[in-house]
Amino acid sequence: MSSISASSQASPNAAAQLSAGGHNADLVKDSLLYREFLAERDEILRHKWIESEKAGHDIGFEKALLDWILRYRSNWRLQRHQEVGMSRMI
Numbered sequence: 001m002s003s004i005s006a007s008s009q010a011s012p013n014a015a016a017q018l019s020a021g022g023h024n025a026d027l028v029k030d031s032l033l034y035r036e037f038l039a040e041r042d043e044i045l046r047h048k049w050i051e052s053e054k055a056g057h058d059i060g061f062e063k064a065l066l067d068w069i070l071r072y073r074s075n076w077r078l079q080r081h082q083e084v085g086m087s088r089m090i
Contacts, residue, residue, distance in 0.1 A: 036080075043076060044068050 028034050048064030 039080065040073075040076075043072070047072065 044061070044065050047068040048059060048061060051064055051067065052059045
């Protein structure tokens with residue numbers, strides 16, 4: 001069995017556990033990784049709004065994501081980790 005099919009078989013089980021609510025969903029929402037994901041997503045959406053305003057039209061999430069990653073992600077992560085005291089995660 002390939003690793004792709006093995007991982008795709010594991011996904012429905014994990015998704016079922018999360019969609020069932022309860023303890024597993026709370027663990028995910030309270031995890032540092034999930035909070036970092038949400039903070040990064042907020043920055044990307046802010047970047048999308050600013051760049052769309054400059055362009056005079058919606059640039060789309062994918063373009064904003066790629067642009068933000070290339071231009072700002074490294075510095076944003078360094079600054080965030082210093083502010084939150086997470087420098088050991090870098």
